[in-house]
Amino acid sequence: xxxxxxxxxxxxxxxxxxxxxxxxxxxxxxxxxxxxxxxxxxxxxxxxxxxxxxxxxxxxxxxxxxxxxxxxxxxxxxxxxxxxxxxxxxxxxxxxxxxxxxxxxxxxxxxxxxxxxxxxxxxxxxxxxxxxxxxxxxxxxxxxxxxxxxxxxxxxxxxxxxxxxxxxxxxxxxxxxxxxxxxxxxxxxxxxxxxxxxxxxxxxxxxxxxxxxxxxxxxxxxxxxxxxxxxxxxxxxxxxxxxxxxxxxxxxxxxxxxxxxxxxxxxxxxxxxxxxxxxxxxxxxxxxxxxxxxxxxx
Amino acid sequence: xxxxxxxxxxxxxxxxxxxxxxxxxxxxxxxxxxxxxxxxxxxxxxxxxxxxxxxxxxxxxxxxxxxxxxxxxxxxxxxxxxxxxxxxxxxxxxxxxxxxxxxxxxxxxxxxxxxxxxxxxxxxxxxxxxxxxxxxxxxxxxxxxxxxxxxxxxxxxxxxxxxxxxxxxxxxxxxxxxxxxxxxxxxxxxxxxxxxxxxxxxxxxxxxxxxxxxxxxxxxxxxxxxxxxxxxxxxxxxxxxxxxxxxxxxxxxxxxxxxxxxxxxxxxxxxxxxxxxxxxxxxxxxxxxxxxxxxxxxxxxxxxxxxxxxxxxxxxxxxxxxxxxxxxxxxxxxxxxxxxxxxxxxxxxxxxxxxxxxxxxxxxxx
Numbered sequence: 001x002x003x004x005x006x007x008x009x010x011x012x013x014x015x016x017x018x019x020x021x022x023x024x025x026x027x028x029x030x031x032x033x034x035x036x037x038x039x040x041x042x043x044x045x046x047x048x049x050x051x052x053x054x055x056x057x058x059x060x061x062x063x064x065x066x067x068x069x070x071x072x073x074x075x076x077x078x079x080x081x082x083x084x085x086x087x088x089x090x091x092x093x094x095x096x097x098x099x100x101x102x103x104x105x106x107x108x109x110x111x112x113x114x115x116x117x118x119x120x121x122x123x124x125x126x127x128x129x130x131x132x133x134x135x136x137x138x139x140x141x142x143x144x145x146x147x148x149x150x151x152x153x154x155x156x157x158x159x160x161x162x163x164x165x166x167x168x169x170x171x172x173x174x175x176x177x178x179x180x181x182x183x184x185x186x187x188x189x190x191x192x193x194x195x196x197x198x199x200x201x202x203x204x205x206x207x208x209x210x211x212x213x214x215x216x217x218x219x220x221x222x223x224x225x226x227x228x229x230x231x232x233x234x235x236x237x238x239x240x241x242x243x244x245x246x247x248x249x250x251x252x253x254x255x256x257x258x259x260x261x262x263x264x265x266x267x268x269x270x271x272x273x274x275x276x277x278x279x280x281x282x283x284x285x286x287x288x289x290x291x292x293x294x295x296x297x298x
Numbered sequence: 299x300x301x302x303x304x305x306x307x308x309x310x311x312x313x314x315x316x317x318x319x320x321x322x323x324x325x326x327x328x329x330x331x332x333x334x335x336x337x338x339x340x341x342x343x344x345x346x347x348x349x350x351x352x353x354x355x356x357x358x359x360x361x362x363x364x365x366x367x368x369x370x371x372x373x374x375x376x377x378x379x380x381x382x383x384x385x386x387x388x389x390x391x392x393x394x395x396x397x398x399x400x401x402x403x404x405x406x407x408x409x410x411x412x413x414x415x416x417x418x419x420x421x422x423x424x425x426x427x428x429x430x431x432x433x434x435x436x437x438x439x440x441x442x443x444x445x446x447x448x449x450x451x452x453x454x455x456x457x458x459x460x461x462x463x464x465x466x467x468x469x470x471x472x473x474x475x476x477x478x479x480x481x482x483x484x485x486x487x488x489x490x491x492x493x494x495x496x497x498x499x500x501x502x503x504x505x506x507x508x509x510x511x512x513x514x515x516x517x518x519x520x521x522x523x524x525x526x527x528x529x530x531x532x533x534x535x536x537x538x539x540x541x542x543x544x545x546x547x548x549x550x551x552x553x554x555x556x557x558x559x560x561x562x563x564x565x566x567x568x569x570x571x572x573x574x575x576x577x578x579x580x581x582x583x584x585x586x587x588x589x590x591x592x593x594x595x596x597x598x599x600x601x602x603x604x605x606x607x608x609x610x611x612x613x614x615x616x617x618x619x620x621x622x623x624x625x626x627x628x629x630x631x632x633x634x635x636x637x638x639x640x641x642x643x644x645x646x647x648x649x650x651x652x653x654x655x656x657x658x659x660x661x662x663x664x
Contacts, residue, residue: 198401
């Protein structure tokens with residue numbers, strides 16, 4: 001505990017010599033406290049996941065009766081088998097993945113020029129950015145009926161493209177909002193240099209500006225992926241068959257003869273966590289860097 | 299090469315008038331400096347010449363061609379920015395080659411031109427270095443390399459050395475001047491540092507609050523400032539200004555100031571007597587034209603030394619006059635009087651300036 005630490009001046013710190021235990025003890029206490037809080041937080045986050053894990057391995061009867069965490073009546077695999085054979089879980093996973101990926105790409109494709117235009121050329125003056133943020137603040141359910149009507153009018157209900165378009169619309173504002181500060185951090189002179197060198201404004205955006213804000217674009221892309229994956233309301237309204245049901249909807253459909261099949265639902269839910277988990281795991285570093293750097297303006 | 303001419307050019311940002319009715323011409327191959335304090339409109343002017351900003355009103359000519367609506371890339375101008383604006387993801391070679399690559403020039407020709415420019419600027423050793431590793435002076439040279447590699451018609455420089463440290467700045471000033479005169483390219487140079495403009499430019503346009511105050515050769519502007527702003531802005535330490543009253547006593551002109559009375563010499567007296575603006579004038583005298591001594595002499599008057607600022611090659615002396623005003627004197631000799639000493643002050647009559655106190659205009663031009 002009493003470490004041989006010297007102050008900058010090169011002399012041993014007097015405090016340690018006088019009371020050898022107190023400095024070290026305080027440090028240990030602080031460290032323990034920190035670890036304790038982190039563990040508490042982890043338990044809070046991971047306990048539901050652990051519960052789903054164990055539920056998927058319990059016999060259905062036990063799930064009804066007992067609320068215990070660990071399987072008491074033995075570990076079985078029937079939930080997993082039934083989940084994938086009786087319900088098209090893989091189809092749901094595929095639908096969700098496709099919708100999430102395509103809508104994220106579409107959002108980026110539209111949001112990058114929109115944000116650049118607003119930031120650099122003040123397009124829309126004061127109103128446009130306020131409107132964009134305003135639509136995001138509004139609860140989506142408020143426009144659920146009009147959107148349903150519009151999608152039905154163009155015949156895109158119960159189709160993947162229909163949901164892709166709606167998700168793109170819904171998530172566009174947050175992409176603009178996220179990338180705004182990144183664009184502002186790029187020095188204007190760099191774009192001036194590119195224009196003078198001979199680039200058009202579009203080429204300047206693509207070749208000079210976007211490479212500099214890659215973290216911001218990645219963050220916007222990943223967040224859109226996650227938002228689209230988790231989206232429930234419009235997926236519920238606009239899809240009604242396995243053809244286009246997304247994963248969250250699919251999970252909620254685990255209704256059998258005797259009511260909700262929690263065991264199978266848990267198995268399917270775990271399967272659904274895995275793709276997103278892998279994606280975010282690979283991009284985690286970029287995500288954190290992107291989210292924290294966004295706050296610092298150049 | 300090309301000449302650059304502005305005719306009645308205005309620039310608005312919303313309701314703010316950043317550039318007001320500017321007209322001037324920079325001749326072919328001339329080193330023309332636009333000098334002024336921050337916010338005077340000089341950067342806006344340069345960006346309009348480059349095509350990076352719209353011209354709100356008026357015309358811009360390259361030679362005799364009106365270029366208001368021409369895209370920057372079609373104007374054949376090259377720009378060196380205050381913070382260099384080098385592409386951070388590329389190395390020195392790619393930065394310099396960039397404008398040529400954009401124009402789809404063949405790779406072999408690009409290589410030759412880049413190496414020529416690099417040798418000219420002493421960059422051959424660091425061609426493969428990433429620009430983030432370079433020092434300030436090196437980055438500035440790369441920025442110039444990128445500008446000159448295209449043989450532009452006009453070279454635009456926006457305060458390129460203003461944020462280097464002082465010793466590097468004076469070295470870069472000499473280097474820049476040498477390189478640009480070797481190239482013989484029409485150059486527009488923006489700065490707020492009057493020492494830079496005076497040292498480097500063939501002609502200077504002094505700007506303040508959006509308007510051009512005076513255009514001329516450095517020494518002309520120094521010796522014959524058109525108004526109080528130019529007189530005070532050019533020259534360091536700046537000109538002293540003293541209020542005075544003009545009267546003619548017994549046929550000769552006399553100037554009464556709170557602390558002294560002087561009779562201006564003939565040519566000054568003629569301009570003042572022609573002046574129709576009234577009796578009050580502002581007298582302007584540069585510190586180097588204020589002579590300080592211990593003995594009385596013709597036209598001298600009393601003053602007290604406030605403080606002394608030795609600067610090695612010269613001494614700046616702050617003097618308090620009898621009427622309470624403070625003026626600065628510059629002495630090239632070692633000044634030996636301490637603070638508080640009584641001294642005698644006289645002005646070099648050949649270099650006095652008189653301004654209308656309301657409009658600020660030099661009476662020579664009123």
